[in-house]
Amino acid sequence: MNAVNAKNSGSSKYTPQKSSSASTYVLGGLALLVIAAVVIGGVLWQNSRTAPRADGYGAVQNPDVVAAVDADGVISLGLPSATKTVDIFEDAMCPYCAELEQVHGQELAQKIDEGAITVRYHMLDFLNRLSPSGTYSTRAVAASQCVAATGDGPAFSEFHAALFSADFKPEENGSTDRTDAELADRAREAGASGEAISCITDGSRVDAAAQSAATGSQALAAAGGRGTPTVLVDGAVVDTQNQDWVANLG
Structure with missing residues (x-):
């Protein structure tokens, strides 16, 4: 190999350089x-x-707001003059229903107080199987109907919010859920009447609640809902992932 080739051969090799x-x-x-x-x-x-919308507003405050239970067990909450209807399908054991209530419950209460909407709560019990007692969802439906049947809108609103609060709602597949006595105590704290408290403790609405929950599940399927929570506005399913869905109610 000549000197030139030797030089070229040597220079053709890659010599790694120390990086900076x-x-x-x-x-x-x-x-x-x-x-x-x-x-x-x-x-x-x-x-x-x-983050809760309208945080600090609380539950319904307007004493003219009326709660009622219809023949199918659906609970309505609103002023008689309200022109827009919101239907909410939920189960008291459902964590996503709790999130919906915690984020939008106060915002909905404000709309109800203003007379903008009536909310119809279709309370279901298909998550009984995930409660330790096997009956909690049904008993929560019954307790809600007991409070709503007295007509006291603010008391029902307060009780409904409590059902889904972090310090009261049982966990799915948890070690315990709530007794009828605990449901009655929470209703009492919400301002429910003695009539409502007795209705909860004696279990007089449990059978009717189971039937209305079954009817509600059928209504959910008919509306095109695929689970809880499902929300309809004037009969049409709305996307609750849109954080402005309540604000857009007008």
């Missing part, structure tokens, strides 16, 4: 910043989805 540690640290730092921004953005987005 400063550049590595800068690029690594930028990557960490991007990851942190994505994580923080995701947390903020999730928090915005689950």
